Amino acid sequence: MGWLDRVDDQVDALTRARALQEASRSAESYVLLERVIRTTNDPAARADAMVQRLSALINLGRTAEYTRAIEEASAAVRDLAEPYLHGHLNALAALAAHHQGALDRCVTHLVRAARALGAVEDPDRDTAWGWHDLAMAYSYLSFHGYALGAIERARQLGLTAGIPEETFAAPGIRLRNAVALDHNGDSDGCLRVLRDVAADLARFVRSGRAGRLRPSSLAAYGYAAARQAALGDQLETDRKTEPARLISHGGDSARARDMRQLGQVCLAVADGRPIEAVTRLDTIHVSNETLGAAEPARLRSIALACAGDHPAAHRADRLAFRLAAQRNDRLRDVYIDGIAARIDHEEMRREAARFEGEALTDPLTGLPNRRRLERYITAVVRRGERVVIGVCDLDGFKAVNTRHGHHSGDLVLQRISGVINRVMRRGDFVARYGGDEFVVVLPDTGMTEAAEVARRIEAAVRLEDWESLVPGTPVGVSIGFAEVSGGGLRDALSVAFEQADREMLRAKSRPRAS
Numbered sequence: 001m002g003w004l005d006r007v008d009d010q011v012d013a014l015t016r017a018r019a020l021q022e023a024s025r026s027a028e029s030y031v032l033l034e035r036v037i038r039t040t041n042d043p044a045a046r047a048d049a050m051v052q053r054l055s056a057l058i059n060l061g062r063t064a065e066y067t068r069a070i071e072e073a074s075a076a077v078r079d080l081a082e083p084y085l086h087g088h089l090n091a092l093a094a095l096a097a098h099h100q101g102a103l104d105r106c107v108t109h110l111v112r113a114a115r116a117l118g119a120v121e122d123p124d125r126d127t128a129w130g131w132h133d134l135a136m137a138y139s140y141l142s143f144h145g146y147a148l149g150a151i152e153r154a155r156q157l158g159l160t161a162g163i164p165e166e167t168f169a170a171p172g173i174r175l176r177n178a179v180a181l182d183h184n185g186d187s188d189g190c191l192r193v194l195r196d197v198a199a200d201l202a203r204f205v206r207s208g209r210a211g212r213l214r215p216s217s218l219a220a221y222g223y224a225a226a227r228q229a230a231l232g233d234q235l236e237t238d239r240k241t242e243p244a245r246l247i248s249h250g251g252d253s254a255r256a257r258d259m260r261q262l263g264q265v266c267l268a269v270a271d272g273r274p275i276e277a278v279t280r281l282d283t284i285h286v287s288n289e290t291l292g293a294a295e296p297a298r299l300r301s302i303a304l305a306c307a308g309d310h311p312a313a314h315r316a317d318r319l320a321f322r323l324a325a326q327r328n329d330r331l332r333d334v335y336i337d338g339i340a341a342r343i344d345h346e347e348m349r350r351e352a353a354r355f356e357g358e359a360l361t362d363p364l365t366g367l368p369n370r371r372r373l374e375r376y377i378t379a380v381v382r383r384g385e386r387v388v389i390g391v392c393d394l395d396g397f398k399a400v401n402t403r404h405g406h407h408s409g410d411l412v413l414q415r416i417s418g419v420i421n422r423v424m425r426r427g428d429f430v431a432r433y434g435g436d437e438f439v440v441v442l443p444d445t446g447m448t449e450a451a452e453v454a455r456r457i458e459a460a461v462r463l464e465d466w467e468s469l470v471p472g473t474p475v476g477v478s479i480g481f482a483e484v485s486g487g488g489l490r491d492a493l494s495v496a497f498e499q500a501d502r503e504m505l506r507a508k509s510r511p512r513a514s
Contacts, residue, residue, distance in 0.1 A: 004126065006082075009042035010049075017052050018129070022167075024215040024251025026059035047076040047085055054092045055133065061254030061287070066096040083426070084127050087116030091134040098141050099289065110137060114150070119426040128157035132168055140289045144177040149463070166209050171197050172220035172255075176291060179227065183294040183324035187231060194228040197221065198235075205240050215249040216256055222246025223259040223291075229270035230302055243267060258286035262295060269303050277303035294323035362432040364410055365417035373431035373439055377484070385443050387484045388450045391501050392420065392457065394436040395476035404470050412466075412475055419464055423456045442481075450481040480506065 004011055013036050020029035033056065036049040050073035057065050070093050077085045090113035097106035113134050120127045135150035155168040178193035201221045204210045213221075225243040229235050237243070247263035250256020261284040268277035281300050301316035360372035368376070380387050394416060401409040413436065420438060421430050429441040440457075442450055461477045480503025 004048070007042065007044045007048060009040045009045040010036050011045075014045065014048050014052065017049070017056075021052070021056060021059065022214060024059070024249075024253050024256065026056040027252050030056040030060070043076070044080060044082075047073070047080055047082075050076045051085060051089050051092070054089070054096075058092060058095055059253050059255075063096075063099055066099065070096055083116045083119040083121075084130055087113045087118075087120070088126075088130040088133060089113075090116060091130065091137045094137045095140060095289070106141065110134070110141070110143070110146075113137070115422065118423070121426065123157045123160070125158070125161040125163060128154050128161055128163060128168070131157060132170070135170065135173060139173040139176050142176070142180060142292065144173075144180060147173045148177070164209070164212055166204050166213050166217075169200060169204070169213065169217055171200065171217055171224060175220050175224045175227075178224070179291050179295055179298070180324065182231075183292060183298055183320055185321065191228065191231055191233060194224050194231075195233070197224040198228065198241075201225075201241060210240055215251045216253050218246050219248075219250035219253070219256040219259050222249070223263045223266070226263040226266035226270065230266035230299070254287065255290045258290040261286060262291065262299065265299050265303070269299070269306055272306075274303040274306040278307070292324065294320040297323060365414055365432050367417050367421070367438070368429070368431040370431065370433055373429070373433065373441070376429055376431075377441055380441070380443055381484055386445065388442040388445045388447065388481050389484060389497060390440040390442065390450060390454065390479055390481045391433070391497070391503075392438040392440065392477050392479050395478055396474055397436040399473045400470050400475065403473050408470050411469060415464065415469065416461065416475070416477070419460050420457055423453075423460045425453070428453070447481060447483065454479040454481065478505075479503075 004014065007014065013032055017029045017032045017036075020026070020032065030053060033049045033053040037046060037053070040046050040049070050069070054066075054069045054073050057069050070089075073089055074093075077089050090109040094106045094109035094113065097103075097109055113130075117127060117130050117134060120130075131150050131154035135147045135154055138144075138147035138150055151168060151170045151173055154170075155165065158168050159165065174193055174197050178190045178197070181187075181193065182190035198221075201210070204213060221241075222243045222245070225235055225237065225241065226247065229243065235243070239245070243263065244267060247260045250260065261280070265277045265280045265284075268274070268280060278300060281296055281303070284296075286296065297316050297320035301313045301320060304310075304313035304316055360369060360375075361367070362369040377387065377389070394412070397409065397412065400412050413432075417430070417432065417438070420440065424430055424440065425442075427443060429443075431439050431441075433439045440453070442453060445453075457479060458477055461475065464475070466473070466475045480499075480501060482497075482499035482503060
């Protein structure tokens with residue numbers, strides 16, 4: 001059952017408002033949502049309308065209204081135990097916080113959004129859109145790697161919910177990734193990404209699905225093509241893929257308007273009118289969030305170089321590089337990890353406080369220790385619940401201690417504990433069993449679901465940036481699961497641990513994909 005199935009009032013209006021925003025008609029959606037907020041007595045309908053209203057305001061660029069809209073939406077959502085709403089609200093609040101220059105608050109919202117959306121037990125169409133908006137927030141804030149991961153999550157959930165692939169094509173995410181490469185001096189890398197974006201559009205055109213692309217996506221495809229042409233690529237276009245036509249789409253979206261103005265600059269350069277391009281840049285104002293603060297300066301450099309004014313082009317290029325450096329992706333990725341670790345620590349500290357006076361917490365990782373694990377499993381099994389136990393053993397940990405020392409080994413254990421804890425489902429239990437071994441307990445779960453949890457843990461560990469923490473020593477994880485069943489409690493637990501340990505050793509011995 002999806003989120004809207006639990007809303008009792010004005011569901012048709014809320015569904016219509018969603019459709020309007022998907023069609024880049026946010027002004028109409030806003031009017032409809034205001035009417036719902038004024039007339040509904042259903043807390044769920046009111047909360048949904050307020051979250052949607054914040055989305056509409058962001059799409060329209062009505063920045064003066066962000067703070068009030070966030071406060072009202074937060075108050076409406078606070079008492080509803082619905083992870084989707086909390087996740088979607090935090091994703092939108094991150095965009096607003098960034099616009100206000102509150103980077104710490106912005107990143108905290110991003111982390112909370114990812115956790116809330118990841119905790120949705122029955123993901124549906126709305127959850128897919130929540131991940132989509134989180135991906136957009138990551139992308140606008142220059143967290144390109146996180147954006148690509150979130151939009152893939154949205155695409156997979158969307159396909160399951162019957163949303164066509166092209167709905168979550170999200171060319172704007174890869175477009176912002178491409179221009180960021182160019183801002184940092186990698187024009188060849190930029191062109192490679194832009195060509196991939198063009199190939200995707202061509203694929204949708206060939207299959208007859210281009211007509212189902214969202215207006216905002218069409219505008220992004222248009223700008224990607226115009227930017228490619230400005231860098232000197234010869235485009236092969238027809239009526240459906242003509243950049244000037246594509247950038248005219250986007251409805252009332254503020255970011256689409258920005259891309260339309262910058263796209264006209266790119267096309268002027270590509271058409272051999274660089275002075276006109278410079279003049280256009282002098283008269284337009286675009287948001288830094290749309291394509292990065294460096295984009296106007298970089299386009300000015302390209303135009304001046306085409307006009308033969310190479311000293312001025314060099315000055316503009318240096319300005320673009322300085323502006324891009326202020327949004328250094330690596331620094332911000334580390335910042336996200338830091339905020340996540342802080343939230344992990346706060347949550348673990350609150351959990352440990354419930355058992356004050358008892359030594360139930362591992363002091364290094366903040367996770368429950370072996371004693372707490374045993375008490376927890378005993379309580380769950382006594383209640384007659386179905387339980388699966390997973391043993392997680394680190395791969396490469398000995399090499400970390402040998403090459404980098406035990407302090408680095410401790411940092412890896414702390415990082416692993418946060419990674420595992422972040423990808424678990426609501427209600428799952430994670431503990432440090434000892435050394436480099438962790439145990440996860442999955443209540444009311446079968447082996448098929450356990451295999452999916454194992455896949456998520458392995459993927460999260462694999463995608464972690466170990467190279468920056470312990471260079472030259474990759475870290476992985478091997479996992480084995482077993483069910484607690486049969487016999488007396490102590491015997492059942494012993495058998496399950498032995499079986500899980502054997503499965504973990506088998507996983508460790510299997511060859512890994514390169």
